[in-house]
Amino acid sequence: EDKVVQSPLSLVVHEGDTVTLNCSYEVTNFRSLLWYKQEKKAPTFLFMLTSSGIEKKSGRLSSILDKKELFSILNITATQTGDSAVYLCAVIMDSNYQLIWGAGTKLIIKP
Amino acid sequence: NAGVTQTPKFQVLKTGQSMTLQCAQDMNHEYMSWYRQDPGMGLRLIHYSVGAGITDQGEVPNGYNVSRSTTEDFPLRLLSAAPSQTSVYFCASRRVFEDYGYTFGSGTRLTVV
Numbered sequence: 376e377d378k379v380v381q382s383p384l385s386l387v388v389h390e391g392d393t394v395t396l397n398c399s400y401e402v403t404n405f406r407s408l409l410w411y412k413q414e415k416k417a418p419t420f421l422f423m424l425t426s427s428g429i430e431k432k433s434g435r436l437s438s439i440l441d442k443k444e445l446f447s448i449l450n451i452t453a454t455q456t457g458d459s460a461v462y463l464c465a466v467i468m469d470s471n472y473q474l475i476w477g478a479g480t481k482l483i484i485k486p
Numbered sequence: 487n488a489g490v491t492q493t494p495k496f497q498v499l500k501t502g503q504s505m506t507l508q509c510a511q512d513m514n515h516e517y518m519s520w521y522r523q524d525p526g527m528g529l530r531l532i533h534y535s536v537g538a539g540i541t542d543q544g545e546v547p548n549g550y551n552v553s554r555s556t557t558e559d560f561p562l563r564l565l566s567a568a569p570s571q572t573s574v575y576f577c578a579s580r581r582v583f584e585d586y587g588y589t590f591g592s593g594t595r596l597t598v599v
Contacts (some may be wrong), residue, residue, distance in 0.1 A: 384526070409588075417576060417590035418529075463528065472517070472583065473544075476528040 398464030492591030
């Protein structure tokens with residue numbers, strides 16, 4: 376069965392800390408992996424990763440994919456209270472372009 | 487450019503009632519989908535469509551119907567609401583062969599009592 380597993384399920388850190396969120400996957404036809412941030416409403420797109428070892432970066436956020444070990448990480452440096460959200464990982468299937476979603480990591484940043 | 491518009495934002499139903507969640511997009515996206523999101527379970531695909539007149543079931547289709555008569559609209563129907571359908575529902579659309587271009591609606595919080 377195809378699945379995407381995120382860890383930890385929740386994380387509480389203090390402002391200024393660096394966090395690493397994990398996403399591992401087992402799918403039969405991997406195409407690419409997506410990271411989304413979800414605050415109170417709809418998920419918003421962060422990164423798409425297709426190739427191993429190439430870091431994607433946007434400000435204090437970065438992400439990388441390891442297609443050999445079947446996982447991705449999302450790093451957030453110098454965290455701010457505005458980073459508090461649920462971070463979702465999803466894998467796009469190559470066969471039908473469907474998404475398989477992880478359960479998300481709830482990140483809480485304390486001031 | 488409105489993107490994906492979902493209505494209503496909130497709804498309370500009694501068990502056995504029926505209703506339709508509306509979803510409309512103005513980006514000419516071929517692919518439209520409905521997800522439900524429950525605590526600790528991420529997003530689960532209910533139904534999807536790759537174009538007008540074409541629909542298919544996702545992971546959790548039971549209790550829901552869809553139709554796609556136009557490219558723009560993809561309504562989700564609950565024929566006889568059950569408490570297990572209490573959830574947050576998201577409509578999302580994209581170009582069929584675009585990897586990352588998912589655009590989400592703002593969601594509908596549905597409570598069935």
